[in-house]
Structure formats: structure tokens, C-alpha cells
Amino acid sequence: MAKLYFYYASMNAGKSTNLLQADFNYRERGMATMLFTAGIDERFAAGTITSRIGLEAAATPFDATTEIAACVADRHAHEALSCVLVDEAQFLSADQVDQLAHVADVVGIPVLAYGLRTDFLGALFPGSARLLALADALVEIKSVCTCGRKATMNLRVDAAGKAVAQGRQTEIGGNDLYIALCRRHFTEALGRRHFTEALVR
Numbered sequence: 702m703a704k705l706y707f708y709y710a711s712m713n714a715g716k717s718t719n720l721l722q723a724d725f726n727y728r729e730r731g732m733a734t735m736l737f738t739a740g741i742d743e744r745f746a747a748g749t750i751t752s753r754i755g756l757e758a759a760a761t762p763f764d765a766t767t768e769i770a771a772c773v774a775d776r777h778a779h780e781a782l783s784c785v786l787v788d789e790a791q792f793l794s795a796d797q798v799d800q801l802a803h804v805a806d807v808v809g810i811p812v813l814a815y816g817l818r819t820d821f822l823g824a825l826f827p828g829s830a831r832l833l834a835l836a837d838a839l840v841e842i843k844s845v846c847t848c849g850r851k852a853t854m855n856l857r858v859d860a861a862g863k864a865v866a867q868g869r870q871t872e873i874g875g876n877d878l879y880i881a882l883c884r885r886h887f888t889e890a891l892g893r894r895h896f897t898e899a900l901v902r
């Protein structure tokens with residue numbers, strides 16, 4: 702039975718690299734894949750998944766209106782797909798994650814979704830919340846804080862490197878805007894009061 706996997710991590714942990722390696726594995730065996738990534742993330746060429754170590758592949762951009770199950774069914778009708786891979790899965794809606802579960806369960810294609818678990822305040826993204834609830838397998842991709850502990854959180858910083866404690870959940874950026882930290886250093890940088898406020902919102 703095909704499964705829905707959620708590979709989650711903090712920023713800069715190697716999610717896109719891992720996705721591109723999985724994709725390469727399928728393709729070198731002559732198996733077709735379909736890749737999705739968030740259309741709003743235009744840090745690199747639109748419709749491209751790029752890892753910081755130089756690998757890249759073409760992907761279908763998704764936004765809030767994308768009917769992912771229909772896109773997969775269309776492609777699958779022309780070429781039998783062996784795997785669907787989704788980057789930036791934190792930006793999926795709950796309904797789009799349900800569609801990915803349908804792709805695995807009914808269409809029978811394994812789905813590998815890669816994304817952040819939590820935002821800059823330590824709160825779940827909608828897509829991540831649904832994936833944590835539904836995925837058959839939750840796989841953590843680990844990275845390291847400056848102190849050597851596991852970096853599970855994403856601190857947003859301003860131009861002066863100061864922690865940002867409020868703002869909209871979606872703010873596209875890279876190392877200029879975010880630092881992956883362990884929970885202890887994240888909480889200290891943010892101030893425990895802000896951290897708790899975000900969680901009870």
C-alpha cells in the first residue's frame with residue numbers, strides 16, 4: 702500500500718536536498734515522478750526546487766487554489782507516476798494534505814512531503830499540522846544549533862539580527878531572515894512570554 706510520508710525539519714536542514722536525492726533515485730531507475738513546490742517561494746527560479754548544494758529540478762508550483770489530486774491524476778493518465786514529492790509542504794492547506802492522502806490511498810502513488818514543522822513563533826503551519834495528523838510516517842531530518850543540540854526551531858531576525866516576536870506567519874526568506882536554533886536558544890532569544898503567547902493564540 703502506498704504511504705504518505707512527512708519529512709519535517711527546521712530551515713537549512715537539507716529538506717530540499719533530501720527530496721532531490723529521492724527524486725533522482727526514482728528517475729535513475731526509469732520511474733516517473735511529479736514534483737510540487739510553493740509558488741510564493743520565489744527565492745530561486747519559479748517552478749524549480751533548488752537545494753543550497755546546487756541540485757535542482759523542475760516542479761509544479763502550488764498555491765491555495767491548486768487542486769493537487771487533479772494535477773496528479775492528469776499527469777498519471779499520460780505517464781504512470783511512481784512517486785509524488787512536495788517541497789515547502791508547510792504552505793499546503795489542510796484540504797490539500799487530504800488530497801495527498803487520497804493520492805496515496807486511492808490512486809496508489811507514494812507521496813513524500815517535505816516541510817517545516819513550526820513557524821518563527823513556534824506554532825504549527827496549517828499544512829504541517831495536517832501532515833502530523835495524517836501521515837503514515839513522520840521522519841525528522843536533523844540539523845544542529847550553534848550549541849550542538851538539535852536545531853528544531855526557526856528564529857526570525859531583523860536586519861540588525863534581533864529576534865522578531867510578531868508578524869505574519871508567511872515571510873519568504875533564507876539565512877538573511879531565519880536562524881535554526883535548539884528550543885532553549887530559540888526560547889531565550891524570543892523571550893518566554895512571546896513564545897507562550899504564540900502557543901495559546
Ligand SMILES: Nc1ncnc2c1ncn2[C@@H]1O[C@H](COP(=O)(O)OP(=O)(O)O)[C@@H](O)[C@H]1O
Nearest residue numbers: 711712713714715716717718719751752753754
Ligand atoms: N555551498 C554549500 N556546499 C555544501 N553544503 C552547503 C552549501 N551551502 C549550504 N549547504 C548545506 O546544505 C544544507 C541545506 O540544504 P537545503 O536542502 O537547501 O535545506 P532546506 O531545504 O532544509 O532549507 C545545509 O546543511 C547547509 O549547511
Ligand SMILES: Cc1cn([C@H]2C[C@H](O)[C@@H](COP(=O)(O)O)O2)c(=O)[nH]c1=O
Nearest residue numbers: 712713742820821855870871872873874
Ligand atoms: C520559519 C518560517 C519560514 N518561512 C518561510 C521561509 C522560507 O521561504 C520557507 C522555508 O524554506 P526552507 O526550504 O526550509 O529553507 O518558509 C515562513 O514563511 N514563516 C516562518 O515562520
Ligand SMILES: [Zn+2]
Nearest residue numbers: 846848883886
Ligand atoms: Zn542551542
